[in-house]
Amino acid sequence: PFLCSTSWLLMELVVDSGVRKMEGEAMTRNETLICAPIMADTVDQMLNLMQKAKISGADLVEVRLDSLKSFNPQSDIDTIIKQSPLPTLFTYRPTWEGGQYAGDEVSRLDALRVAMELGADYIDVELKAIDEFNTALHGNKSAKCKVIVSSHNYDNTPSSEELGNLVARIQASGADIVKFATTALDIMDVARVFQITVHSQVPIIAMVMGEKGLMSRILCPKFGGYLTFGTLEVGKVSAPGQPTIKDLLNIYNFRQLGPDTRIFGIIGKPVSHSKSPLLYNEAFRSVGFNGVYMPLLVDDVANFFRTYSSLDFAGSAVTIPHKEAIVDCCDELNPTAKVIGAVNCVVSRLDGKLFGCNTDYVGAISAIEEALQGSQPSMSGSPLAGKLFVVIGAGGAGKALAYGAKEKGARVVIANRTYERARELADVVGGQALSLDELSNFHPENDMILANTTSIGMQPKVDDTPIFKEALRYYSLVFDAVYTPKITRLLREAHESGVKIVTGVEMFIGQAYxxxxxxxxxxxSKGTFQENYGWILRARSLSLFNAALLVTFPPKSLHSCVIAMVLDSSALPFVLRRN
Structure with missing residues (x-):
């Protein structure tokens, strides 16, 4: 039912006896703060955003004075401090440090002094300007206001030695809190920042900017960071790579992360599209497991595992294009991975050795069999036996499905952009090879099975497809490993052609559990993961993830659940009841 209110909704949770407590009661909250950058043209707009930041779950706000179109330091800062619902950090970033202020230094630093005198909780002063700022204070530093001395590197991440020297210089400047931000050219850069953070003897804010630096922002509590930055909306960032507050809280369980948290992730390139973090982190939360699962944009898997072998990285899912390269990184393989020559799951054992396995084909082959059996319920054995099974792609997933189809008695055909790779895989499974260009004209018989294991059709290239629509009529079933979007162009056109379809979600769920x-x-159980995945998608489609607070439970754990949220004032609030 929809309610006619646009501000607050109450939250009522009627939970079966024996179900875990809400996470805030069951687990200890860490001390790392979430700071919301506030950038706006006017003070009134800033104050409105500050209210949203509080509702979203931020602990403090960073007031970016350099974003204001007009600015009167004395009156505007006084208004902001008095009306802010959260503690304030004032930043007046000059263009030479990546900000928007292009005026004189005396006026800029004086505005920060005014903020200190009027009661700001924090101010941010650049390392290059701290000596001039300290001189202007004449020793009259506020006891309440903490000075963050910062340095930003938009080109790269220096060596550990250089970072250590930088921290020492910042500390020697009289900083209450050390802050530095670097740029990730490779995900391995983050390890050096973790090393500095965990050994710091002073409060420290250490971030690595860019998508490859995302885990530096998520894992702050594990390595002792003072705060992380979380935005109110996707894309509205004060520095590259900042996650949203709602993602920090609702996906990554940020409040519960700590030194003993085990790290998991999905390794790939690209990887930002993956829904794995949604599913795994909710699964961890639902049973109180102290772990976090993140997207890991990795260029070189061998280097990744060498670098992060000792930082509590407990396991990883592996996706395109690393499923084959990672085989050589593993100390031991399960029989399937050994035969296929591809790995999609790596577990770090207590002795530090890496165990690789392949679960790629299990969910996909099972889903294909179930769909075929639905149309032929009386048949015994695998419905794939004797079928012509065409696999698009000769990479890790292609190898897995080709192997699985062969095990079920299918006759396998491999179609790949590079014919030589198709031939290699076809030889392994005793099948036939085609170049992808030949596929649309390949129809030696009817009722074939088609399985796309490539990224063709994946977001953002949703208009791409590996085969002409006219050729789909020769198939009785089409499977697509791509699950973003759930219904790809290939599946849509297959459905329009009267062909059964199986989505990549089935393979994803099969792998996940x-x-x-x-x-x-x-x-x-697979059923639990299917229900949780469906629940998460329904929640997202109903904009629950746009709320300030999201409480999700595995569906069967609730007798009745009424979820109440504080929504954006422009949104239509609702209560979703699940019985």
Whole structure:
């Protein structure tokens, strides 16, 4: 039911006896703060954003004075401090440090002095300007206001030695809190920042900018960071790579992360499209497992595992294009991975050795069999036996499905952009090889099975497809491993042609629940993961993830659940009841 209110909704949770407590009651909250950058043209707009920041769950706000179109230091700062619902950090970033202020230094630093005198909780002064600022204070530093001395490197991440020297210089300047931000050219850059953070003897804010630096922002509590920055909306950032507050809280369980948190992730390139963090982190939260699962944009898997072998990285899912390269990184492989020559799941054992396995084909082959059996319920054995099974792609997923289809008695055909790779895989499974260009004209018989294991059709290139629509009529079923979007152009055109379709979600779910058990040692079921995945998607489609607070439970854990949120004032609030 929809309610006629646009501000607050109450939250009522009627939970079965024996169900875990809400996470805030069941787990200890860490001390790392979430700071919301506030950038706007006017003070009134800033104050409105500050209210949203509080509702979203931020602990403090960073007031970016350099974003204001007009600015009267004395009156505007006084208004902001008096009316802010959260503690304030004032930043007046000059263009030479990546900000918008292009005026004189005396006026800029004087505005920060005014903020200190009027009661700001924090001010941010650049390392290059701190000596001039300290001189202007004449020793009259406010006891309340903490001075963050910052340095920003928009080109790269220096060596550990250089970062250590930088921290020492910042500390020697009289900083209450050390802050530095570097740029990630490779995900390995983050390890050096973790090393500095965890050994720091002073409060420290250390971030690595860009998509490859995302985990530096998520894992602050684990390595002792003073705060992280979280935005109110996707894309409205004060520095590259900042996640939203709602993602920090609702996806990554930020408040519960700590030194003992085990790290998991999905390794790939690209990887930002993956829904794995949504599914795994909710699964961890639902049983109180102290772990976090993140997207990991990796260029070189061998280097990644060498670099992060000792930082509590407990396990990883592996996706395109690393499933084959990672084989050489593993100390041991399960029989399937050994035969296929591809790995999609890596577990770090207590002795530090890496165990690789392949769960790629299990969910996909099972879903294809179920769909075929639905149309032929009386048949015994695998419905794939004797079928012509065409696999698009000769990479890790292609190898897995080709192997699985062969095990079920299918006759396998491999179609790949590079014919030589198709031929290599076809030889392994005793099948036939085609170049991808030949596929649309390949129809030796009817009722074939088609399985796309490439990224063709994946967001953002949703208009791409590996085969002409006219050729789909020769198939009885089409499977697409791509699950973003769920219905790709290939699947849409297959459905329009009267062909059964199986989405990549089935493969994703099949992988997920098997990998979850390997990661955690806890039993689960495919049905539970299917229900949780569906619940998460429904929540997102209903804009629950746009709310300031999201509480989700595995569906069966609730007798009745009424979720109440504080929504954006422009949104239509609702209560979603699940019985």
């Amino acid at each position: 098997e990998q979850y058990e390997r990661f955690t040692g806890l039993a689960s």
